[in-house]
Amino acid sequence: LTQTKRRNRLLLLGGGGHGRVVADMAELLGWTGIAFLDDRWPDLQSTGDWPVLGVISDAARFGETHPAAIVTVGDGATRQRLSGVLRGLGFTLPTLVHPSAVISPRATLGQGVVVMANVVVNSYARVGDDVILNTACTIDHDCRLSDSVHVSPGANLSGDVTVGERSWIGAGAAVREGIRIGFDVVVGAGAAVVSNLPDGVFATGVPARARPPKL
Ligand SMILES: CC(C)(COP(=O)(O)OP(=O)(O)OC[C@H]1O[C@@H](n2cnc3c(N)ncnc32)[C@H](O)[C@@H]1OP(=O)(O)O)[C@@H](O)C(=O)NCCC(=O)NCCS
DSSP: OOHHHHHTEEEEEOOSHHHHHHHHHHHHTTOEEEEEEOTTTTTOOEETTEEEEEOGGGGGGGTTTOOEEEEOOSOHHHHHHHHHHHHHTTOBOOOEEOTTOEEOTTOEEOSSOEEOTTOEEOTTOEEOTTOEEOTTOEEOTTOEEOTTOEEOTTOEEOTTOEEOTTOEEOTTOEEOTTOEEOTTOEEOTTOEEOSOBOTTOEEETTTTEEEOOOO
C-alpha cells in the first residue's frame, strides 16, 4: 500500500447501528479499508457491508494497516476509555463531518468527533474530543461540550449551554440557553431542560426533573 492509501484506512471499534452509520459516512467521505473490531467476533464476521476483523483488545495489531481509528460505541464512559487506549497505541482519531452538516468556521471540534447528517454547530461553540453529534441535532452559539458527550438525534442545545464529560442528551431534548449540565448526566428523550442539572443525574420530562440513576 502506498503511504497515502494507507493513511485513508479506517478502523472502527464497535459494530452496532451507530458504527454502521459512521462507516457509511466515512465511505462517503472517501475513507477506504473500513473495518470493525467488536467483542462479538468471531461469531460476528461482518456488520452491514463491512468486515469485523477481531475483538477490541486486538486493536494494537491493526496500527500498521489502519493508522486511523474511531470508537463507535454510544456509551460515553466506554468511548472515553477506549479512545484513550487508541491514542496510547499511536492511532490518529480523525473527526468525521457529514457533508450536509453546517459548522461555523468560528466553532471548534476536537479529535475523534463524529458529526452526522444535518447537524448545525453555530459560532464560538466548542466541542471536545470523542463527541457524537447525532443526526440533525443543533448546538448553538457559545455552547461548550466536554469530551465524550453524545447529543442524540434531533436534540437542540440553545446558546451558551455547557455539557460535562460523558453526558448523554436524549433524542429530541431541548435545552434552554445558558443551562449548565454536569458530567455523567442522562437527559431523557423529549425532555425540556430549563434548570441546571448536577453531575450524575437522570433527568426526564417537560420540564425535566432530575432523579438519581437506576442501580
Ligand atoms: C431516560 C431513559 C435513559 C430512561 O431509561 P430507563 O432508566 O431504562 O427507564 P425506564 O424505561 O425503565 O423507565 C422508567 C420510568 O421513566 C419513564 N421514562 C423513561 N424515559 C422517559 C422519557 N424520555 N421521558 C419521560 N419519562 C420517561 C418511564 O415511562 C418509566 O415510568 P414509570 O416508572 O412511571 O413506568 C430513556 O428512557 C431515554 O429517554 N433514553 C434516551 C433514548 C435516546 O435518546 N436514544 C437516542 C440514541 S442515539
